[in-house]
Amino acid sequence: MSTEIELAxxxxxxxxxxxxxxxxxxxxxxxxxxxxxxxxxxxxxxxxAEATTxxxxxxxxxxRTATGSxxxxxxxxxxxxxxxxxxxxxxxxxxxxxxxxxRPAALHISAAHPGSGEHSGLAFGFDEATARATPGxxxxxxxxxxxxxxxxxxxxxxxxxxxxxAFANTAGQAVEGRTAEAAMDGIARNNGADGVARLxxxxxxxxxxxxxxxxxxxxxxxxxxxxxxxxxxxxxxxxPTAVADLLQNFSIFGFNGKSWTQKQSFAELGKEQFDPSxxxxxxxxGSRGEPAPGLPFDxxxxxxxxxxxxxxxxxxxxTHDRTSAAEAGATESTGHASPASRSWGPFPxxxxxxxxxxxxxxxxxxxxxxxxxxxxxxxxxxLLVTDLWYTRVLDPKTLVVTxxxxxxxxxxEDGEITRPVxxxxxxxxxxQALGPGQVLGIGAESxxxxxxxxxxxxxxxxxxxxxxxxxxxxxx
Amino acid sequence: MSHFDExxxxxxxxxxxxxxxxxxxxxxCRTESMTARNGAVEDLGSDxxxxxxxxxxxxxxxGFYAVxxxxxxxxxxxxxxxxxxxxxxxxxxxxxxxxxxxxxVTASWASDCKVDPLTVPLADKGxxxxxxxxxxxxxxxxxxxxxxxxxxxxxxxxxxxxxxxDQHIRECGGGxxxxxxxxxxxxxxxxxxxxxxxxxxxxxxxxxxxNAPRLAEEARELLTAPLCPAGExxxxxxxxxxxxxxxxxxxxxxELDRILGWxxxxxxxxxxxxxxxxxxxxxxxxxxxxxxxTFPGALGSFGFDxxxxxxxxxxxxRDGIWxxxxxxxxxxAVAGLDYAGSVRSDGWSRLPMVRMTNVGxxxxxxxxxEIIAATDDGVFMxxxxxxxxxxxxxxxxxxxEIGYEIKNGRRGxxxxxxxxxxxxxxxxxxxxxxxxxxxxxxxxNCGKGQPGQIGHTGHPAAPARFTGVRVGVRG
Numbered sequence: 001m002s003t004e005i006e007l008a009x010x011x012x013x014x015x016x017x018x019x020x021x022x023x024x025x026x027x028x029x030x031x032x033x034x035x036x037x038x039x040x041x042x043x044x045x046x047x048x049a050e051a052t053t054x055x056x057x058x059x060x061x062x063x064r065t066a067t068g069s070x071x072x073x074x075x076x077x078x079x080x081x082x083x084x085x086x087x088x089x090x091x092x093x094x095x096x097x098x099x100x101x102x103r104p105a106a107l108h109i110s111a112a113h114p115g116s117g118e119h120s121g122l123a124f125g126f127d128e129a130t131a132r133a134t135p136g137x138x139x140x141x142x143x144x145x146x147x148x149x150x151x152x153x154x155x156x157x158x159x160x161x162x163x164x165x166a167f168a169n170t171a172g173q174a175v176e177g178r179t180a181e182a183a184m185d186g187i188a189r190n191n192g193a194d195g196v197a198r199l200x201x202x203x204x205x206x207x208x209x210x211x212x213x214x215x216x217x218x219x220x221x222x223x224x225x226x227x228x229x230x231x232x233x234x235x236x237x238x239x240p241t242a243v244a245d246l247l248q249n250f251s252i253f254g255f256n257g258k259s260w261t262q263k264q265s266f267a268e269l270g271k272e273q274f275d276p277s278x279x280x281x282x283x284x285x286g287s288r289g290e291p292a293p294g295l296p297f298d299x300x301x302x303x304x305x306x307x308x309x310x311x312x313x314x315x316x317x318x319t320h321d322r323t324s325a326a327e328a329g330a331t332e333s334t335g336h337a338s339p340a341s342r343s344w345g346p347f348p349x350x351x352x353x354x355x356x357x358x359x360x361x362x363x364x365x366x367x368x369x370x371x372x373x374x375x376x377x378x379x380x381x382x383l384l385v386t387d388l389w390y391t392r393v394l395d396p397k398t399l400v401v402t403x404x405x406x407x408x409x410x411x412x413e414d415g416e417i418t419r420p421v422x423x424x425x426x427x428x429x430x431x432q433a434l435g436p437g438q439v440l441g442i443g444a445e446s447x448x449x450x451x452x453x454x455x456x457x458x459x460x461x462x463x464x465x466x467x468x469x470x471x472x473x474x475x476x
Numbered sequence: 477m478s479h480f481d482e483x484x485x486x487x488x489x490x491x492x493x494x495x496x497x498x499x500x501x502x503x504x505c506r507t508e509s510m511t512a513r514n515g516a517v518e519d520l521g522s523d524x525x526x527x528x529x530x531x532x533x534x535x536x537x538x539g540f541y542a543v544x545x546x547x548x549x550x551x552x553x554x555x556x557x558x559x560x561x562x563x564x565x566x567x568x569x570x571x572x573x574x575x576x577x578x579x580x581v582t583a584s585w586a587s588d589c590k591v592d593p594l595t596v597p598l599a600d601k602g603x604x605x606x607x608x609x610x611x612x613x614x615x616x617x618x619x620x621x622x623x624x625x626x627x628x629x630x631x632x633x634x635x636x637x638x639x640x641x642d643q644h645i646r647e648c649g650g651g652x653x654x655x656x657x658x659x660x661x662x663x664x665x666x667x668x669x670x671x672x673x674x675x676x677x678x679x680x681x682x683x684x685x686x687n688a689p690r691l692a693e694e695a696r697e698l699l700t701a702p703l704c705p706a707g708e709x710x711x712x713x714x715x716x717x718x719x720x721x722x723x724x725x726x727x728x729x730x731e732l733d734r735i736l737g738w739x740x741x742x743x744x745x746x747x748x749x750x751x752x753x754x755x756x757x758x759x760x761x762x763x764x765x766x767x768x769x770t771f772p773g774a775l776g777s778f779g780f781d782x783x784x785x786x787x788x789x790x791x792x793x794r795d796g797i798w799x800x801x802x803x804x805x806x807x808x809a810v811a812g813l814d815y816a817g818s819v820r821s822d823g824w825s826r827l828p829m830v831r832m833t834n835v836g837x838x839x840x841x842x843x844x845x846e847i848i849a850a851t852d853d854g855v856f857m858x859x860x861x862x863x864x865x866x867x868x869x870x871x872x873x874x875x876x877e878i879g880y881e882i883k884n885g886r887r888g889x890x891x892x893x894x895x896x897x898x899x900x901x902x903x904x905x906x907x908x909x910x911x912x913x914x915x916x917x918x919x920x921n922c923g924k925g926q927p928g929q930i931g932h933t934g935h936p937a938a939p940a941r942f943t944g945v946r947v948g949v950r951g
Contacts, residue, residue: 036927040738043570047561048927050542050825052527067521071544077524084522092510093517093602135539135564142568155741157926187741194740262619264655264662343511343519343623389744392862394875394895397662400951402873402895404866425864425871425897427951452742453928471949472897474871 004029004053004166005176007073011057012168014082023086024060024101026169028299029053033131036159037138039186042146047135056299056339059085065095067339099322101171102301102333108285130180130204131162141184141209148213149188152220156186160204167301175301181293182207183450187407188216193226193420195219195367196241196387196407200450200457202293215366219386219408222367226420228473229411235382235440236468237412239369240447243460245388245403246430247351250280251456253396254431255309255317257324257336258345264396266431267315273431275439276313277356281306282348283459284335293457294350300337307334309348313436321346352459356442365417367408371443372462377415383424383468384410384417394427402427404474423474433465440464478642479504479528482551483634486530489555491636495532495562497575498555499635501782502528502546503824508594511623512605514613520598527824532558536573537565542825574809576816578785580638585779586645588772589675593626593648596676608652608684615692617654622684624650625671625920627932631782639784647673647775647932649918652684656695663698663892665691665877668716668859671918672934673777694878697890704879704894706948710851711896712844712941714858717876718837719917719935725900726758726765727835727933729869730792730800731818732807734830743924744867747900748798750811756798759904762840762940765793767802767818769833774934775918776835778820782828785817792835796905804830822929829925836936840910844939847909854882855947857894873897873949896947909941 008027015025035049055078056069068085070077138158146154164178184207185198196219197212238246259265266273274280284294284304296304300322309317320330321337324346336346355371364373368384376384391403402425409421432438443461450457479502490498504526511518528551529542539562543554605622612620627647634640649671656663667687672678713721733739734746748756758765769778769787780786783805792800802818803811807830821828848856862875879894880887914936922931 034927037565038926039568040740041570041736042568044537044565044568045570045738046540046827046829047538047565048540048542048827049557049561050529052542052544052825054525065517065520067519069521069523069525071525071527073544081524084524088520088522088598091597091599091602092520093512093599093606095518096516097518135561136567139564139567146568153737155737157741159926185741189740196741262655263657264619339521389867390864392864392875394862394951395662395893397660398951402862402864402875402949402951404864404871406867423866423871425866425873427873427949429951453923469951471873471951472871474866474868475899 002164002166002176004031004164005174007055008166008168011055011078011082012170014078015059015170018082019061019086024170026058026101026300028056029166031164033162035135035138036157037135037142038157039142040155042154044139044142055081057081057085059089060098061086061089063094064089064092065098066092097323099326101169102173104172105303107175107296107303108305126178127180127203130160130182133160133204137204141207144209145186145213148210149217152188152190152217154186154188154213158184165295167297169301173301175297177296179293179295184209184212185450186212186216188220190220190224193220193223194407195223198241198449200448218366222365223408223420226422228422228475231470231472233467233469235379236465237372237375237379237382237384238463238465239372239386240449240460240462241387242385243353243463244449244458245391247353247458247460248451249391249393249399249401249430251347251351253393253399255319256345256347257318257320257328260318261324261328266397266399267318269315271315272313272436273315274310274313274434275436277439277442278310278313278434279354280310281308281352281354282319282350283352284350298335298337299339300333302333302335302337304335319346319348349456352446353461355444355446355461358444369462371445375441375462375464376412376417379412379415381413383421384412398429399431400427400429424470425472425474426469427471428469433468438466440466479546479632480634480640482528482546482548483632485548486528486551486555487634487636489552490530490532490559493556493559495534495559497533497636498530499633500528500530501824502632504630505823506594506628507626509623509625510601510605511621512609513621514619515606515610517602517606525823528554529824530554530558531827532562533573534559534562535566536569537562539565540827573806575805576808576814578637578805581784582640583780585643587673587777589646591676593676594628604684608688611685611688612652612654612692615689616696617692618657619655622652624648624679633784635784641780641784643779645673645778646675647671648676648678649920650679650682652688652691654688654692654695656699658699661699663695665695666859667691671775671920672773672916673775674773698878698892701890701892704855704891704948708944708946710854710941710943711945711947712847712851712854712856712882713939715913715915715937715939716917717858717860718940719937720860720863722835722837722935722937723919723933724863724865725869725872727832729900730802731830732801732803732811735801736807736810742926747868747870754799757796758793758798758901759796760907761796762907762910763793763796763904764838766836766838767792767800767833768836771834771916771934771936774834774916774936775920775932776833776934781817782820783816788817802830802832822931826927826929831931832922832933834916834934834936839912839914839938842909842911844911844913847911847939847941848882848887849885850909851882851941852884855891855894856880856882856887857896870900872900894947895949896945897949898945903942906943907940908943911938911940914938
């Protein structure tokens with residue numbers, strides 16, 4: 001039995017002792033060891049590690065709810081957590097939205113999931129070497145990235161993360177699991193032109209610093225001396241790194257069950273809102289050779305499972321925690337509770353845009369992602385976009401987003417890259433960009449990518465779209 | 477209870493393991509937050525966290541390690557581990573790392589706080605949010621949200637140079653929003669969320685309940701208001717929006733770590749070139765930007781930064797000329813500057829880095845009414861709705877919750893979905909009127925760094941006028 005599940009059980013017992021048997025309680029225990037080696041100007045300039053165990057308690061008592069957390073996991077710290085959470089629950093206003101506890105349920109099994117845990121039933125694929133990676137192993141990959149850039153200035157990070165977690169509630173649900181992941185994200189710089197390469201993996205050994213550095217450098221070299229283009233609607237090929245941004249915004253603002261319930265989302269279940277070639281799945285347990293590092297249960301103890309959000313262009317589902325599911329009249333949570341889901345809404349954290357059929361040539365310049373090459377070869381006039389940056393929602397209902405391109409844009413004419421282009425500002429409705437008839441192609445290979453800020457992961461192929469609304473360029 | 481001993485043990489262990497400089501921070505943090513929706517409490521959280529983070533410089537390379545354990549053996553182990561990580565950094569080493577001179581101090585500092593927010597009864601706090609959201613709902617909001625957040629942080633800092641500084645920083649803030657949902661349209665009106673290094677008196681001053689009905693009415697009116705016209709015009713910004721304009725297009729641009737390329741891969745760089753410090757025209761003569769962690773009650777206020785440097789006010793832009801940066805001891809040394817003082821972390825488990833303190837615009841001679849009266853044709857916008865700026869901090873596009881037409885010196889029709897866009901220095905050079913009505917706005921959600929950190933920054937700002945600005949960008 002893991003230390004985390006023992007801690008969770010101890011807190012459940014303390015709740016029973018201090019609040020009585022009528023109290024409903026959920027306990028999450030997370031032990032996280034995070035290490036990140038950061039480089040800039042082609043040298044390691046920040047190198048950090050931490051190992052923390054946190055305990056989070058949500059308590060529902062006499063119709064009132066309160067949440068508390070602590071990193072003080074000794075006897076006194078845990079007792080203090082329970083005492084102050086009980087005290088808070090007793091005086092807070094009533095909570096008419098409480099949706100009750102998850103009943104005991106077994107975790108779902110997926111051969112693609114790299115998590116494990118002695119008592120989780122998920123003992124496959126977990127990579128101890130990643131969980132115990134040293135700063136030296138991360139530095140080796142940084143060295144390889146820097147060397148492969150061939151003298152260009154480089155910046156980025158290599159990180160490894162180990163998570164061992166447990167959940168227990170007073171209704172008898174008790175689950176545990178652990179997972180490990182590694183990521184590398186870096187740029188090469190060439191006289192103001194940047195090129196990027198990034199990858200997420202469940203094994204550090206799957207990260208090839210030299211390959212990533214070479215790709216970033218090839219992009220930076222191909223991006224030198226950019227021209228500027230006027231605003232207008234352009235046909236585009238988005239590389240996987242850019243497509244991840246679309247998935248992120250769909251995730252947070254579109255498929256969020258609370259936004260949907262409150263009619264602030266574009267999503268309309270059963271309606272053909274996307275091109276028929278589009279299928280989007282939330283895959284917390286991974287599938288089809290795309291392992292998805294993460295825990296096999298959510299913060300309410302609901303077992304994680306695959307959820308089809310869009311199938312062949314038709315919006316099929318949004319994600320729920322227990323509260324939003326109850327508000328929506330849905331039968332059950334989809335397993336997307338998080339510490340913030342009650343206030344911010346539950347959103348998918350493992351979105352995958354289904355790859356398209358294989359086809360066309362994969363040959364092409366090293367600066368172009370493999371799954372984008374066939375689309376570039378057939379584009380008459382348009383833009384190849386590597387990355388999107390600082391995207392923000394202007395209108396939540398139509399999901400109109402503004403942001404900029406970054407890390408490489410090129411003008412494509414008659415199937416050839418003709419000129420690098422300076423960064424561009426766009427203002428574009430994302431659902432409209434992927435609407436019926438607007439998707440000209442989906443790449444045959446998905447790439448697993450880390451989120452730039454939160455803990456989400458995205459599996460994205462390249463996308464060929466009929467139109468993208470450019471509203472300016474970065475120089476004005 | 478003091479934690480200097482544990483911090484000192486970590487520092488000594490790092491030195492024993494080969495570090496030529498080390499510092500450590502013990503932090504004990506309590507936070508509390510509550511949200512309410514439509515007349516009911518939605519979420520109430522109370523969090524406690526304690527730990528130690530130690531930074532070690534071995535040769536020319538840094539290492540950082542953090543543990544949630546405040547025992548001396550754990551502190552010593554953390555110090556050794558930080559030195560080991562620093563040694564690994566040397567595999568891909570940079571140029572020699574130096575630190576600017578810092579006089580060791582032994583000092584204590586605490587932020588002002590009239591009403592300790594953690595002692596206000598939870599029932600009273602919940603009642604306030606419930607009443608505010610109920611009032612907005614009753615006035616026509618389809619969704620009404622209100623929230624508050626409280627941060628109570630004790631820090632003990634020790635360096636191998638002899639610093640021993642403890643601080644107690646209390647911050648709080650909150651707001652209320654009304655959302656109206658129409659046919660394919662969602663409109664939000666908010667009391668701009670306001671935060672500061674202050675006590676519960678800040679929340680009382682916001683009058684969440686009293687403002688809620690007006691916000692609901694404005695949100696409903698926005699559903700059918702005309703769209704903000706597209707084109708180039710005179711733009712008047714309210715103080716709350718101008719605060720974010722300062723944050724994004726000045727505050728981040730003057731961060732020295734960005735200028736030096738240390739944030740290039742993630743947060744980006746800066747358009748500013750150190751060779752032009754002291755001569756570059758950033759804005760009009762009206763533009764005076766200060767870096768001022770001593771500003772009373774603002775969200776970026778402190779007594780000492782997380783390297784032990786005392787809080788000092790200095791100019792970043794004087795009479796429109798760029799004259800200063802936000803710096804840390806290592807970045808300042810690289811740049812050849814003789815000051816630091818802008819390094820902070822968001823907790824014991826994160827590496828301190830260059831962060832905005834209070835970056836604000838000094839007041840001008842006018843009032844907002846005078847600015848409007850002096851404007852024949854333009855648009856007024858306020859309260860941020862969306863924000864986006866490029867990785868060099870030049871090209872920005874902001875959306876605001878609300879706009880008004882300005883015609884012949886008067887405020888006219890309400891305008892829906894107002895946006896404006898521009899290039900930083902061109903925009904600031906077009907500022908031709910500035911109000912004296914300064915408010916120190918707080919931004920509690922500034923993201924930077926990897927692993928990610930959430931910074932708290934303050935932005936004293938007053939309404940101002942800008943000419944020739946492109947507005948009404950649409951998708």
